Amino acid sequence: MSDQELFVQGPPSFWDRLWNPETGPSYWVVRFLILRLLGVVYFIGFLTVIDQGIPLLGSEGLTPAADYLGRIETTLGSRSAGFVQLPSIFWFRDSDRFLVRVAWLGAGASLLVVFGYANALTLTFLWFLYMSYVHIGQVWYGFGWEIQLLETGFLAIFLCPLLDGRPFAARPPPVVVIWLYRWLIFRIMLGAGLIKLRGDACWADLTCLAYHYETQPVPNPLSRWLHFMPLWSHKLGVIANHLSEIVTPFFAFGPRRARHVAGVLFVGFQGMLIVSGNLSFLNWLTIIPALACFDDSFFARVIPDDLKRRLTRLQRVPYHRAQQVTATALFVVVALGSIGPVANLLSPRQVMNTSFGRLHVVNTYGAFGSVGKERYELVFEGREEGSNVWRAYEFPCKPTSVDRRPCIITPYHYRLDWLLWFAAMGRMQQYPWTAHLVWKLLQNDPNALSLLASNPFPDAPPHEIRIELYRYTFAPAGGDAWWTRERLSSWLPATKLTDRRMREFLESQGW
Numbered sequence: 001m002s003d004q005e006l007f008v009q010g011p012p013s014f015w016d017r018l019w020n021p022e023t024g025p026s027y028w029v030v031r032f033l034i035l036r037l038l039g040v041v042y043f044i045g046f047l048t049v050i051d052q053g054i055p056l057l058g059s060e061g062l063t064p065a066a067d068y069l070g071r072i073e074t075t076l077g078s079r080s081a082g083f084v085q086l087p088s089i090f091w092f093r094d095s096d097r098f099l100v101r102v103a104w105l106g107a108g109a110s111l112l113v114v115f116g117y118a119n120a121l122t123l124t125f126l127w128f129l130y131m132s133y134v135h136i137g138q139v140w141y142g143f144g145w146e147i148q149l150l151e152t153g154f155l156a157i158f159l160c161p162l163l164d165g166r167p168f169a170a171r172p173p174p175v176v177v178i179w180l181y182r183w184l185i186f187r188i189m190l191g192a193g194l195i196k197l198r199g200d201a202c203w204a205d206l207t208c209l210a211y212h213y214e215t216q217p218v219p220n221p222l223s224r225w226l227h228f229m230p231l232w233s234h235k236l237g238v239i240a241n242h243l244s245e246i247v248t249p250f251f252a253f254g255p256r257r258a259r260h261v262a263g264v265l266f267v268g269f270q271g272m273l274i275v276s277g278n279l280s281f282l283n284w285l286t287i288i289p290a291l292a293c294f295d296d297s298f299f300a301r302v303i304p305d306d307l308k309r310r311l312t313r314l315q316r317v318p319y320h321r322a323q324q325v326t327a328t329a330l331f332v333v334v335a336l337g338s339i340g341p342v343a344n345l346l347s348p349r350q351v352m353n354t355s356f357g358r359l360h361v362v363n364t365y366g367a368f369g370s371v372g373k374e375r376y377e378l379v380f381e382g383r384e385e386g387s388n389v390w391r392a393y394e395f396p397c398k399p400t401s402v403d404r405r406p407c408i409i410t411p412y413h414y415r416l417d418w419l420l421w422f423a424a425m426g427r428m429q430q431y432p433w434t435a436h437l438v439w440k441l442l443q444n445d446p447n448a449l450s451l452l453a454s455n456p457f458p459d460a461p462p463h464e465i466r467i468e469l470y471r472y473t474f475a476p477a478g479g480d481a482w483w484t485r486e487r488l489s490s491w492l493p494a495t496k497l498t499d500r501r502m503r504e505f506l507e508s509q510g511w
Contacts, residue, residue, distance in 0.1 A: 193245030
């Protein structure tokens, strides 16, 4: 038996492939890879809470989670009603210490999955813990990849046995779940492709990439090199994007070779996005359902002989009755939950990154439905009393100093840096937490300062802080500067602690 045929039986019917592990291709290696990468993404998600949870969501944070839960409780009448509406462990306890301890617990469980131990109980635990943060995260957790992680993690619960957490457990991966992962990657990619064509004319005239690398939320060093490539290469890149997001998804349901080609294109496309910018863990997460396009025959040539013989024996292991029942129930739940997302995909008023239920089991996705043609940045500046020198605050990855090299941070996520990218395109009233941040910096608040890369006032807080709006463009390679910039206007006038209007505004927000 050749490597290519090792894990392939056939030709089975469609229903045999779904319900009989002895027919059709096997997915032992695919499950192993899906769960390991999922563990990595979960770990990064909990790590950001450990690092940034208290400054963003703590009792003295920019948007305290306890206050948020209190407002929901007041509206709904009880904490139990709040839990039903937004399930979260933090309805039972919302202290800062508990916020961080739960994140450490999640990070530890994630590492168990990374290093090979994953069963349904562990994955349910991770899914619920992460959902607990999404439901209290407010603006900091409003990104599409948060609900995408929850949908991906929910499917993974049904991919492995209830208790047996070994990497190659005695029960085969339910093929139904593999198909549901293919349905997920189909919706992710097609949703992203359609929202582009419907959202911005530059995707149709093939010019969006002439702007994207410079104006994306958090560029990396390679972004500048890509930005200065000739226009024809940008147009080829947009064509490749459309092929990957609009054409390739349909091959995810095709014959084995077509699926494998689709999987390679999906993974390669996400890899290109990873190296061209810092899009948090979005692209790493998207690789997970893309792996479901493969089967074990794709990996046969790189599997050690001992493992190959073991997997050949395991292929004859039947499904447990409980596996069939739960997989059937999951199939029905996802099918019914897909009605809204499919209608959204077909709608000319398509929206992106929207949940269709409080558990986020089936959602709709999309990315870069519009591409900015210019890059705007908010620069926070402070000065001491009696001084005319304004000194800028530096953020971990957000461009401020024109001489600082862009960072490489993917798959990690600096949430404040991302939100400031959005805020630069709006007004302070739309992003009231920016005023709260200024207020805290006027007091050298240690939690707020932990979100920054540096503090230009280490000895005493500044007397005043202002926010200036700049236009940034990439500087040509060869010089010391990475950026050039032009001041456009004042975004927030100089503010001090004695400013009455600032105090009234913060009080109106509950701060």
